[in-house]
Amino acid sequence: MxxxxxxxxxxxxxxxxxxxxxxxxxxxxxxxxxxxxxxxxxxxxxxxxxxxxxxxxxxxxxxxxxxxxxxxxxxxxxxxxxxxxxxxxxxxxxxxxxxxxxxxxxxxxxxxxxxxxxILVDCFLENEKERKIFYQFNRLEPAIFKSKVDSLLAVKLETYKKYVLNHPDETKGFQDILKISLTYPTFSRLEKYPMMYAKYSENGNFPKMDASFYEYRNNIQINKDTLMYYPPFSQYIRNYLYNETYALGHAPMKSEYSSKFTLDLLKIIDHKITSENTKNAFLRQTVIGHFFNKSSCNANYKAFDSFFKLSTNDKDKKLVKNLMQDTKAVIIHTNLPDFKIIDYTNTHHSISKVIKDQSTLLFFWSPKFVSESYIVSRFKYLSNRYPNIKFIEIKIDGDKNDRIKNLDIKNQFYLDEKSDAHNFLTSKMPRSILIDKKGNVINGFASISSYNLTPFLNELNKN
The missing domain is CATH 2.60.40.10 (Immunoglobulins)
Known part of the structure; x- marks a missing residue:
């Protein structure tokens, strides 16, 4: 270190x-x-x-x-x-x-x-470096993988012991955080190992492991609301919950989580997480995350129903209800309803005229949910890969004077409060709509971060 x-x-x-x-x-x-x-x-x-x-x-x-x-x-x-x-x-x-x-x-x-x-920043940087190491480790058989990880953990624990020895006045609270920062990213990779092994193996199956593989779980307390927003902790809990769900007998995920997997994961969260705030957060992240990964208006309504029964957070429930309503407001294989957009010269345009006779991806976004840096990197990649598609970024809310730097300003717009587009953007969450040259919607609720968007883009790029 x-x-x-x-x-x-x-x-x-x-x-x-x-x-x-x-x-x-x-x-x-x-x-x-x-x-x-x-x-x-x-x-x-x-x-x-x-x-x-x-x-x-x-x-x-x-x-x-x-x-x-x-x-x-x-x-x-x-x-x-x-x-x-x-x-x-x-x-x-x-x-x-x-x-x-x-x-x-x-x-x-x-x-x-x-x-x-x-030292916490050092922990973060070391963790980032180790990502590359685990690309290779994840292909190893369980016994060899565990041996490699145990050696790595021994080094981390030695770093912890030396720091505590040389800083006797540090509080118990910080000592706990330091140990989490050092070890939980590795524990998180242990939880994710079966899924990664299956991804790289020839037969696509999970590895066979004995119970001792997860002995470290005996020393982990998963119900800590104060650490819900601390990445080393929250990422470990997330991987643990997914691993426990797969252990129920689900096959490795190929492109999207099955309806049954999502339902079982919600039940696992409800059973394993006793802390109300943490439970609500993971329930919300799961139902929304799986919906966005699906990248389609065909929502898993059973999962949404389960979420409403298990969550006790009214704000989260309202967000998810709005999301469900938004999925029904744009219908595939029909023309996109017309609405007004505004460019950064404060000129109003009709969306139907802007996209006329062009294969288009409309990306609606809010700075509350997605960063500008991610939008830049993602759309530079997509526009290079799919040159026959027009990519348009439309800001739902936020500062109307700011545009996304490093992207073509001619393809950037925003909505005023009177725009009819708000009828299908009540959740304010990012949303992509794909339209063909005839103006027909071919995907009414896509996610630019989902692999399931690829076949739609491939098809749209041909026409």
């Missing part, structure tokens, strides 16, 4: 702002730093899904904020479309420096709380 060395200057100007006055009973935690090549004017700090504060960058691209009576624990900050997690304790004075051109790799911390956050 590498150790970051803080080399940047100018951080003292921020630390100098911090008062040592302890007369006030309230505790003040400081969070600030400098952003090189910023891609927005501010930094937003979150705790779980709640915004703690928004800090504006000054003329030197620096920011400083203070949090009153901050709880100890995991937070994350966002700048533009990028984010990273941090661990804060009361009276910390954590200062960062990063370059958005190399966001995670350039991120370093100084001030009180820096050492613990630098």
């Amino acid at each position: 590498t150790k970051k060395i803080i080399t940047f200057s100018g951080i003292l100007f921020l630390l100098a702002l911090i008062s040592c006055n302890t007369a006030n009973k309230d505790t003040i935690t400081y969070f600030g730093g400098k952003i090189i090549n910023p891609n927005s004017s501010h930094v937003v700090l979150y705790s779980m899904d709640k915004v703690i504060d928004t800090f504006a960058l000054d003329s030197n691209n620096k920011f400083i904020g203070k949090i009153k009576n901050a709880d100890e624990g995991v937070y994350y900050f966002m700048h533009g479309n990028e984010n990273q997690h941090i661990y804060l304790e009361p009276e910390d004075s954590l200062m960062l420096r990063l370059n958005t051109w190399d966001f995670d790799e350039s991120l370093v911390f100084a001030g009180k709380g820096a050492e613990r956050n630098n």
Whole structure:
């Protein structure tokens, strides 16, 4: 495990702002730093899904904020479309420096709380490097795979022991987070191994493993609401739940999850997760994620019915109900209902005229659900692969003055509040509609991230 060395200057100007006055009973935690090549004017700090504060960058691209009576624990900050997690304790004075051109790799911390956050970033970067290693490991037989993983875990646990030994004042809370950051990504890959092995094996079957393969589960507590938004933890829980569902006898997934698999997964979530917030989150992610993977208006209504029975979150239920209504509002093999769109010169257009006589993919998006960086990378790939299709991006809501950089502005539009398109966009979730040259809808609810979109694009590209 590498150790970051803080080399940047100018951080003292921020630390100098911090008062040592302890007369006030309230505790003040400081969070600030400098952003090189910023891609927005501010930094937003979150705790779980709640915004703690928004800090504006000054003329030197620096920011400083203070949090009153901050709880100890995991937070994350966002700048533009990028984010990273941090661990804060009361009276910390954590200062960062990063370059958005190399966001995670350039991120370093100084001030009180820096050492613990630098090692967490190291854990993240090491985990990213290990992805390539596991491409090969996943092809190994179970005994050999487990041996490789056990060796890797031994190194990680040694890193943990050395850090705790050299930092005796660290809280139990941070020690737990550090161990999770080091080991849970590997546990997550252990849970995913059967699916990956089946993907690469000649017969496409799961490997045969004995019970000892999952002994590490005995030391894992899966019901922790406070870690629901911490990727090493949440990704492990997700892979564990899927693995438990496959263990019921389901065959490896080829292109989409069967209706029975989705129903069983929802039941597994309900049975295994006792924490209400975490359970609701995974129920929502599952039913929506499987629907988007299907990439079709032919929704699995049994799964939706099961979700409504199991979830206790009214906000989630409303979102899913809107999604279901949206699927029925555009009918395949019929002409797309006409509606108005606005370009970035503030000119109104009829969608029927914009796409006339052209094979088209309309992508409706909201910054709440999808990042601009992902849209750029995905549509550059799709437009190169399918040159006979016109790709149009339509912003549902958000700042109407912003367009997606690095994509052709002539294919970018947005909707005003009066547009009839809102009739089939009530959930505000991203949605793709594919239309042939005759104006007929061939797919009314596709997802640009789903492999199941490919056959539709192949067919559309021919015509």
